[in-house]
Amino acid sequence: MGRAPCCDKANVKRGPWSPEEDAKLKEYMEKHGTGGNWIALPQKAGLNRCGKSCRLRWLNYLRPNIKHGEFSELEDSIICALFTNIGSRWSVIAAQLPGRTDNDIKNYWNTKLKKKLMEKAITGGNYYANPNKGSPFIDGTSSPPSMAPEQQHNLWIPTQQVPFNSSSSSSLPATTLQSCNPYLQEAASCSPLDLYSSLFDHKQAPDRNLQGFSSSPYYENDAIIGGNTVPLYYNYSTVAVPVAAEDLGFMYNPTTPYIIDQSWFDQ
DNA sequence: AACGTTGCCAACCGCAGCCTG
């Protein structure tokens, strides 16, 4: 026997909400709130709707301070950074963007942002480190800058080196993510392989020559790219950046967190 | 103008986890 349905689907209205229904729900919510029970709410509010439908309508459209319309560059960056870290946990991502709903962000990611990043990664090649494009470092040199921790705080989103773990089932420790990302306030984990395949599907970017992830314990935080084992980076100001081995050699130092200026990626 | 395709987004569905009796 399966789960009992939350409502009688045959006898409740479905599909788009009318202005009258919106007004009823809004008025009821403003006066009474959910009363802790979404299932009972439609009847009390005089709506012929499923409780889940009411909840969705309220959360995604009617509740106060919902922000609709274009996403800003900063919002783009935050979404990318968080998606990179925690994957498709839209509710967690939405919690970091006041006024945005998880549904909105999910739609935005699936229809626009993912495409935008893909285009940059594949056609522009601007999202991976390449010394020929100039310095990736904020001081304009070709080597990692030495930067005091207090200086690092001046950057709007810090870029830091965080180890990948090669196992798709494993997670990064929440403390690591929290300490690296000021926008992440709750415990989170991610699957690097999920992240990697979703953002940079190497079938669509064969020129990156990604061959897989190392299984060696010593190199468990690394990826095998172009036949070389190289470390992978999280970049909190844009996206995870798989870099070609030859590009990476000059910037890899396993003990130094690197700060990369956002503008470099936009060249 | 008609038709097909693509993009977008609101809404739905089913599952997992939490809560409560």
Add this chain to the structure above:
DNA sequence: CCAGGCTGCGGTTGGCAACGT
């Protein structure tokens, strides 16, 4: 401890609008 109910979440879908042929 367990079963059932409810909520929240993420994936998916349906329908409309815009665009292309």
